[in-house]
Amino acid sequence: MQEITENTVRELTAKTAQLKQEIQKVIVGQENVIDEILVTLFAGGHCLLEGVPGLAKTLMVRTIAQALHLSFRRIQFTPDLMPTDILGTEILEEDHTTGKRFFKFNKGPLFANIVLADEINRTPPKTQSALLEAMQEFEITYGGQTYKLDKPFFILATQNPIEQAGTYPLPEAQLDRFLLYIKIGYPSAKEETDILSNTTGNRAASVQAVLSAEEIQQLQKLVRDVHISEDLVQYVATLIRATRPGDSTASYVKEWVRWGAGPRAGQALILTAKSRALLKGRYAVIMEDIQAMAAPVLRHRILMNFKAEAEQINSDNVTAVLLKEIARSKTALG
Template sequence: MEISESNIKAIIAKLPHLKQEIQKVIVGQDQVLEEMIIALMAGGHCLLEGVPGLAKTLMVKTLSQAMHLSFRRIQFTPDLMPTDIIGTEILEEDHSTGKRFFKFNKGPIFANIILADEINRTPPKTQAALLEAMQEFEVTYGGQTYPLDRPFFILATQNPIEQAGTYPLPEAQLDRFLLFVKIGYPNEQEEFGILNSTTGSKKAAIEPVLTGEEILQIQSLVRDVSISHDLIEYVSKLIRATRPDTTSVDYVKEWVRWGAGPRAGQALILTAKARALLKGRYAVIMDDLHIMAYPVLRHRILVNFKAEAENVNSDQVTSELIRTVERPKVQV
């Protein structure tokens, strides 16, 4: 996709405005919003986790309103079926000939932005209905393949504290999410702002900033951002160090059950490139890799039972890897 230099600058200049529009409604959560935008720029999907009442759903809806894109919300429940997501065939009749035929009735998955609300409340069979859509950007029904509209972006939410009636996402499904974003409680000033802005009658008007075509151009630009050979080699070392069978890091051998696969390295490089572009740079630096390593590896490093008993989580493993894995001699 050829883009002129003036168009490149104009599109990149819109990225800060996208965040500003969302912040008309969402108070605080700067890092969360940034990671969501980075996932969109990199062409991947995002899993959001946080306790109830932290505006996860509102955040996703506001993001969709800030862009000229179609949006559908799917409420995941225990009785949701794959056809409720993908769609189903219905029997229709041609009134001119009297012949009957099956017509595919598209489900809510056929939109640009999908909010998969409380995704872990539905059984694995229904969760698996998203796998092909997330990876191949298409769905298959009745032996026929239907392409999805691009850009295509799934934002899934889950609550960490509700155990009854939930079905943990399998590793294969988790790995399809480019980033796993954790949403924490707001600080005192942010909480005051939330209470002040949401209990009155005035509502903020969201102005769309980006079109679907511009988002596709941004996703193309992200891949053109430069990264040095040394930094790619560093990413490879970092990802390989997460695997207890081959790592030389004792911390990993002690606490990790399964490490990250090659897709994690691809995700880390792509999101680091997206972050660099978001910050107005055309080259990846070490900080980009270190900051994006947490949401990239959070769901791809599986800690063992001993770690769970000692409250050691994947973020702590990532911190130790960043501290111990050898960096390039020439820092970028």
């Protein structure tokens, strides 16, 4: 990969704005969701999208893939999907010149730059867990052999709310592998009208590919060079520790939270804040970046207890209160 120069930085940041424009040719509204997906991509992680059926989750992922010069595969998760269906399997082949038989690994759909894991929570935990090594190590092991995955490697998983029939809750270990947990809501009245107008005719928007694999890897490297002050690092550490009942001084955390976020949550929050800053054209993290990314970072890393569930209090509620209280006590950070 070539060295990133000042001119390269300007070109790459300009292309991120162009990338959003291409995506918005097809996707009406959902600007925050698109931003959070791109933040995840540039931070080098994976994201989980949750929303009821019909909110264009799959269309959004397909459109993002079209706007990038990357290979794309879609996996429809079903109750009968096996781990080998996504990882690949060995097949017996014969060398016609020698007559000898040998096993050849036939790569599965995970061997792509962008993988859409559609309705991931409709498959049993055994197949869900088959994604773990790929998501964390960017490689898979089969038959004692390790196979590297192409970079960038980006998994966008979609799931329906777990209250719906035929869904399996994702294990905490798998949830933690997702950098962001993004919830997609219903469109506004105007957005819904625009969706109906744009999708019921013969005109189809043409999406042009903007960024290549090499440029995305350059952006991922550039994200880590974005500056964050020591005060903001300390703020993140304070926020993460405040989510843990054993460390927090907040009575509501002790009352509602079963398990708080671990150090990986702090790493994710700083990295996504850096990525958001770059996406906004800045080369330094500000408080707004951290506060904007806190909910999708902590949403799946704070485990609520039964009392909180009974009172319909979720991790987003806890995060929102903590952000206000800690920011109020550290107003000097700006």
